[in-house]
Amino acid sequence: MSPYTLRWGIIATGKISGQFARDLLVDPSTREVSDVAHQITAVGSRSVESAQRFIDGLKKPGEGEPVAWGVKNGGLDKVRAHGSYDGVYNDPNVDAIYVGTPHNLHYQNTKDALLAGKHVLCEKPFTIDIEELDDLVAIAQQKNVFLMEAVWTRFHxxxxxxxxxxxxxxxxxxxxxxxxxxxxxxxxxxxxxxxxxxxxxxxxxxxxxxxxxxxxxxxxxxxxxxxxxxxxxxxxxxxxxxxxxxxxxxxxxxxxxxxxxxxxxxxxxxxxxxxxxxxxxxxxxxxxxxxxxxxxxxxxxxxxxxxxxxxxxxxxxxxxxxVHAGNHGMSYEADEVARCIRDGKIQSERMPWEESxxxxxxxxxxxxxxxxxxxxxxxxxxx
Ligand SMILES: NC(=O)c1ccc[n+]([C@@H]2O[C@H](COP(=O)([O-])OP(=O)(O)OC[C@H]3O[C@@H](n4cnc5c(N)ncnc54)[C@H](OP(=O)(O)O)[C@@H]3O)[C@@H](O)[C@H]2O)c1
Known part of the structure; x- marks a missing residue:
């Protein structure tokens, strides 16, 4: 059976977004995964030039690494650069959004994405305070979309x-x-x-x-x-x-x-x-x-x-x-998100809201x- 492929939109083009995006482009079979796969279909930045630079960078070999497997196997074929985060929330070719902005923006970015009906994986710390987190969980429940804090270590x-x-x-x-x-x-x-x-x-x-x-x-x-x-x-x-x-x-x-x-x-x-x-x-x-x-x-x-x-x-x-060779360690959390969304879950049992x-x-x-x-x-x- 062919794998379930999750289409990702990446919000922000900083350090950790780059690492996460590169891990989405690693061949899943190198970590013995065959049931899910990943594509990057949108990148959003505060400027379209920066979003495009980020995409161009992904197409080049990483430091001491060859060109990513995903680049040669369709993982970036449909990617679009957006000069705003809103462009990604509203992109019909995106299923799930990765939020890689500074801590104080996690709440607003995640909220906007959830309200646009997208599933979200948000970097740690999830929010600034518990009130923000309670609100995000309520929105995810109301919109019936998946939400998880990106605590990658839990999936290693x-x-x-x-x-x-x-x-x-x-x-x-x-x-x-x-x-x-x-x-x-x-x-x-x-x-x-x-x-x-x-x-x-x-x-x-x-x-x-x-x-x-x-x-x-x-x-x-x-x-x-x-x-x-x-x-x-x-x-x-x-x-x-x-x-x-x-x-x-x-x-x-x-x-x-x-x-x-x-x-x-x-x-x-x-x-x-x-x-x-x-x-x-x-x-x-x-x-x-x-x-x-x-x-x-x-x-x-x-x-x-x-x-x-x-x-x-x-x-x-x-x-x-x-962690498997050639992998920075973030592909595992992405696999979890893909499996949960494939199975219609709105939270992960391994990284549940209650523990966040x-x-x-x-x-x-x-x-x-x-x-x-x-x-x-x-x-x-x-x-
Ligand atoms: N899981 C992990 O191991 C791990 C590791 C490091 C960091 N993190 C988390 O990831 C988040 C980002 O960390 P990072 O190290 O990637 O940060 P970073 O390199 O500074 O990148 C943050 C990005 O957010 C965007 N941004 C939007 N508004 C901004 C503002 N007012 N000031 C600065 N940047 C702004 C920028 O992208 P655009 O210009 O493209 O909009 C910027 O490149 C943090 O919450 C951090 O805790 C997680």
């Missing part, structure tokens, strides 16, 4: 392998959790308009990097069969401030899954991340440890308790699950309890 081979371990029950109940996403980013050399520096763009470490420790909180604890608490709360948090613009240099917050587990999540723009233990869950029978980087790890370890005669896990084991909402509420809480310039930032619902 390692994420499914970790799930299998968690579901097997061999680690027992989770008791403690920690996850980090840090990078040494030279903020001082960047202009005020940089999206990490400008508070108006939702700058700082929390909103940009927070989704990644949160992925592992969701996969290792929240979705753990032992967890019954669907609304784990932030019980304490702290942010350090970048004096130049007032955004958060680092954020740390403690979350409690009632009666089960406590976790600490950290983001930091001043230090390189922890290499060997970017995320750790400590369970009754042993620990599961994920190696750096949290957005695209390939290796995890299962480690016995120090008092190993007590737990059932006696030896350390190492498990390697790389849990994480969004954490960010709201950390911001409101901190002292950064985004403390009082409100999304645009009702404004």
């Amino acid at each position: 081979p390692i994420a499914y392998a970790v799930d299998e371990v968690i579901r097997s029950g061999k680690l027992g109940k989770p008791k403690r959790f920690a996850a980090d996403f840090s990078m040494e980013y030279d903020l001082d050399s960047k202009p005020d308009s940089n999206r990490f520096i400008d508070p108006a763009l939702g700058g700082g470490s929390l909103l940009d990097m927070g989704p990644y420790p949160s992925v592992w909180a969701m996969l290792l604890v929240h979705r753990n069969p032992h967890n019954k608490d669907q609304t784990p709360n932030v019980v304490s948090s702290h942010q350090s401030i970048y004096k130049r613009s007032g955004v958060d240099l680092d954020s740390r917050w403690i979350v409690e899954w009632d009666g089960l587990c406590r976790g600490i999540l950290t983001t930091d723009l001043t230090a390189p991340g922890l290499r060997e233990n970017t995320a750790v869950v400590q369970c009754e029978e042993g620990d599961l440890i994920i190696e750096y980087p949290p957005q695209k790890p390939e290796t995890f370890h299962i480690i016995p308790r120090p008092d190993r005669y007590i737990g059932s896990i006696k030896e350390k084991t190492t498990h390697h699950h790389p 909402k849990v994480v969004q509420r954490w960010f709201d809480s950390v911001r409101k309890n901190g002292d950064s310039a985004t403390k009082g930032m409100k999304g645009s619902v009702g404004h």
